[in-house]
Amino acid sequence: MKISSQRLCLEPLKPDHAELLFDGLQSVSIYEFIEDVPPQSVESLRDRYIVLARRQSPDRTEIWLNWAVWSFVEKCYVGYVQATITVDNSAILGYVFFPNSWGKGYAHEAVKWMINYLVETYQNLNFCADVNVQNHRSIALLHNLGFVRSTLFENIQSNQDEFNHEVHYQKR
Template sequence: MQWPDPEPISSERLLLEPLSVTQAPAMVEVLADPALYQYTGGEPPSLDVLRERYAVHTRGQSSDGAQWWLNWVVMLRDSRKPVGYVQATVEDDGSELVADIAWVITPRQQGRGIASEATQGMIGWLRSQGVGRFTAYIHPDHLASMGVAQNQALHATSVQRDGEIRWES
């Protein structure tokens, strides 16, 4: 399937710019706080790791074309400083397009509704591309991410994967 390229998205306070490898240096600082990995595991990535990761993500789809990979850097509109990212992996489940979504905002900017605003913008764009359903996997102790999911009209299910709960629309 031929998937469209991600486009810039804007909201009241934010700009979502399609991911590029050139954004890696700025994102190293955004992703440097170890607190970001409390629920997801892992550690802050190096510049080389981010460049490699972004090179893969910007391909836009899996090698077999079954998944559409969309990634945006979240920037504050007034300063154009990056504060995190949102992403979606879209698949056709046979009846509709389904997006598994995620969001990451630097701890320095959390608690201001940025993740919800960015995710809402991404979902709006995905809906305009024909995506009909949304899922997210959230650690059962990550209350802030649960709030973001609820703000997007997602609800928790009984499905678990790797210790995380599936939320869906």
């Protein structure tokens, strides 16, 4: 289901979004605090989106909800938002926005509208997100949306053989 706010349209992620989001996902600064790397090709991103568009994990224990975020103002895609709903009614949130859209309030607006949709659609969800302690933008976003710091996880090994600290946030 599409979700529209005043400035944004959250479109259910489809394989066709691969070509539309690929260039924006190439910015190295996006990956400073998340466990991912820029997609290698439009085809590899499309393959990933084919799996995500199924909207559930292969073992059917998780619901995968992903939206590409279109800006009516910029007239382009500015990122994506996602929620994984688990069997214990947790909604694990994630979001990635392209650097040229940072500081414009798009992430706040998109995540807020995603949460509103999830509250209306699913029963008794516990919203949470895990964030690198150095990702001050993401921490500020979560605080502004009513999330509180819960648990610190130290020395989590990353894909780059480094160790990071992450904080678990929960919505009040």
